[in-house]
Amino acid sequence: MKNTKVFADAFNYFLYSGRQVIDPAKLHVQDTTEIAMPYGDKKTVFPVQKYRDNLDYLSAMQDNHVAYLLLGIENQAEIHYAMAVKNMVYDALQYASQVEKAAKSHREKKVGKQDRKKGGEEVKKPDSGEYLSGFYKEDRLLPVITLVILFNADPWDGAMSIHEMLSVPDEGLLQFIPDYRINLIAPAQMNDESIDKLKTSLREVLLYIKYSKNKKKLKELLTTDDRFKKVEKDAVIVINTLTNSQFKIDEEEEIVDMCQAMVEIRAEMREELIEEVREEVKAKVKEEVKAEVKEEVKAETRKEEKVLSIRSLMKTVGFTAKQAMKALQIPEEECAMYEKLL
Numbered sequence: 001m002k003n004t005k006v007f008a009d010a011f012n013y014f015l016y017s018g019r020q021v022i023d024p025a026k027l028h029v030q031d032t033t034e035i036a037m038p039y040g041d042k043k044t045v046f047p048v049q050k051y052r053d054n055l056d057y058l059s060a061m062q063d064n065h066v067a068y069l070l071l072g073i074e075n076q077a078e079i080h081y082a083m084a085v086k087n088m089v090y091d092a093l094q095y096a097s098q099v100e101k102a103a104k105s106h107r108e109k110k111v112g113k114q115d116r117k118k119g120g121e122e123v124k125k126p127d128s129g130e131y132l133s134g135f136y137k138e139d140r141l142l143p144v145i146t147l148v149i150l151f152n153a154d155p156w157d158g159a160m161s162i163h164e165m166l167s168v169p170d171e172g173l174l175q176f177i178p179d180y181r182i183n184l185i186a187p188a189q190m191n192d193e194s195i196d197k198l199k200t201s202l203r204e205v206l207l208y209i210k211y212s213k214n215k216k217k218l219k220e221l222l223t224t225d226d227r228f229k230k231v232e233k234d235a236v237i238v239i240n241t242l243t244n245s246q247f248k249i250d251e252e253e254e255i256v257d258m259c260q261a262m263v264e265i266r267a268e269m270r271e272e273l274i275e276e277v278r279e280e281v282k283a284k285v286k287e288e289v290k291a292e293v294k295e296e297v298k299a300e301t302r303k304e305e306k307v308l309s310i311r312s313l314m315k316t317v318g319f320t321a322k323q324a325m326k327a328l329q330i331p332e333e334e335c336a337m338y339e340k341l342l
Contacts, residue, residue: 001054001073001149002029003234009200011071014147014185018197021060028057030070034093052090052146070094072146077242081158083148084165088180091144098141103134150186151205151242153212160184201235204228204258212243228258306330307341 001007004024012022032052054073059066072090080086109123130136150156159165161181163174187195187210195206204227211217222228236247236256247258306328313324321342325335 001075003200004029004056006200006202007054007056007071007073009198009202010073010147010149010185011145012199013194013197014183015145018199020199022058023060026059027071028059030055030057034090034097050090050093055094068142070142070144072144074146074148076148076150077152079150079152079154079156079158080148082165083182084159084162084180087146087148087182088162091146091180094144095141099133099135102136102139106134106136145183147183147185150184150188151209151238152186153188153209153243155188156184156186201232204231205235205238208239208245209243212245222259229260230255231258232256303338303341307338310338310342 001010004027008022008024008027012018012020015021032055034050034052052072053075056071056073058069058071060069072094074083074087074090076083106123106126124136126136161179163177163179166174166177168174168177185206187206190206190210192207195203195210198206207221207225208218211221233249233254233256236249236258239245239258240247240249247256249256309328310321310324310330313319313327314321317324319327321339322335325338330338
C-alpha cells in the first residue's frame with residue numbers, strides 16, 4: 001500500500017467509483033507517527049504515541065484552486081472490532097497535530113521591533129481566544145480521510161461506527177453523542193464489478209482473497225481472467241502471505257503469470273499426491289502381508305503343539321498315532337498331514 005499508484009487506486013475507487021481523480025504523482029508520503037499530549041500535570045503525564053499504517057498527502061488542482069487532503073489507510077488482515085475508536089483516535093491526533101503546528105507557526109512569525117525595521121513580517125496581534133488556543137480564526141485544518149482495507153475473505157461483521165458500539169437504553173441521547181463512521185473496503189462484501197473498477201494489482205489481490213476459500217471459483221478465475229497472467233511480484237507475495245498460497249516467484253522477474261503458476265502448482269500437487277498414494281498402498285500391503293505372516297506363524301505353532309501332544313500320548317499311554325489323533329479330536333482330513341510330521 002506504500003506504492004503511490006496502489007494507494008491512489010484505492011481512494012479513486014472508494015471516493016470516485018474508479019474515476020482517476022487522484023494523481024499518484026501528487027501524493028507525498030508523510031510521517032505516520034501521531035503524538036498527543038493529554039491534559040494534566042506535565043510532570044506525570046506521558047505522551048500517547050500511535051502509528052498509522054499509511055498516511056499520504058494529496059495536492060490536487062480543483063477549480064483553479066489548490067485543494068489539500070490528508071489520506072490515511074489502515075491495513076487489516078483480521079477484523080478489528082474497535083476499528084471505529086482506533087480510527088477516531090488517529091484522525092483526532094492528526095487534527096490536534098495540525099492545531100499545534102498552526103500555533104507553532106504563529107509563534108515563529110513573531111518578530112521584535114528591531115526585526116520589523118529590517119523588513120521582518122508584520123505579525124497579527126491575536127485576541128484573547130486566539131492567544132489561548134494558538135489557533136486563529138482564519139486558520140483552517142486539512143481534512144483527513146482514513147480508509148480501512150480488510151485483506152481477508154471473511155465479511156466484516158464488526159461495528160461500522162461509534163454509535164454501533166454504544167449501549168444506550170435511551171436512543172434519544174444518540175443525537176447528542178457525536179458519531180464516527182469508518183470507511184471500509186472488504187472484498188467479501190464487494191461484487192466483481194466493483195472490484196473491476198480498481199486499475200492496479202490491488203484488484204487481483206482482493207479478487208484472489210475474496211475467492212480464496214472457494215477452490216472451484218478460484219480455478220475459474222485464474223483460467224479465464226487475463227489480468228492474472230501479468231501480476232506484479234509484490235502483489236503475488238501479498239497473496240502468498242495472506243492466503244497461504246504457494247505461487248513460485250522468480251526474484252529476477254517483476255511480473256508473475258499466476259495462471260501458468262497455478263497449472264505448475266497443480267502438476268506438482270498431482271505428483272505429490274501420487275507419491276502419497278503410493279506410500280499409502282505400500283503401507284497397506286505391508287500391513288496385510290504382516291498379518292498373513294502372523295497367521296502362518298500361529299498355524300505352524302499350533303501344528304507343532306499338536307505333534308508334540310500326539311507323541312506324548314504315544315509314549316506315555318502307548319497309543320498308536322491314529323488313537324492319539326482321535327483322542328485329541330484332530331479332524332480326519334488332517335490326520336495324513338500329521339502322520340508325515342511324526
